[in-house]
Amino acid sequence: EVQLVESGGGLVKPGGSLRLSCAASGFTFSSYSMNWVRQAPGKGLEWVSSISSSSSYIYYADSVKGRFTISRDNAKNSLYLQMNSLRAEDTAVYYCARDWRYCSGGSCYTLTDYWGQGTLVTVSS
């Protein structure tokens, strides 16, 4: 069974930093790209960042570029998100999510299939 367990959320002041972790189990972590997706209270889903299986490719949403850093440790089956210069608008539940690559009609695609339960980050003075 695929399991993704986030940790590291909490209350932080504007301008502060926080590091989120995601522990993965039930699948070969090193073979999958991973993501962070967030959801502000009462709002919709917002993709934050993605990292390929070997960390060769990393992408960020414009809203976090230059402030957040995604990383992974395949030996520890873990995904991380270092968040610096936090703002009130970063307040959200942060989900760790797995990407699944499938092929159809001669082409291959990547979509997000499994999500963790999330960890709440609150940025407030």
Place this chain on the structure above:
Amino acid sequence: EIVMTQSPATLSVSPGERATLSCRASQSVSSNLAWYQQKPGQAPRLLIYGASTRATGIPARFSGSGSGTEFTLTISSLQSEDFAVYYCQQYNNWPPKTFGQGTRLEIK
């Protein structure tokens, strides 16, 4: 960036009836469209990918259709456990991976 627009924002349907949810992309995403279900306090769950393929373990009452810019999620006979928020997401052209704003399906 591809903008995804869902309608309606809220849909009120009685149990046992059919629900039809819509998702529109600002440019073609081919069939690279997924639907997710999210219940209060829970993580999203993948329902449909490739616009029309049910994910593992998803009941047959859930079906998806469409391609290009217009997509539909249909729930043929609503069960009590189906009342939730539904999101569409395109994965044809990213980053960024973009979601619709969601449709809340509520009991009438």
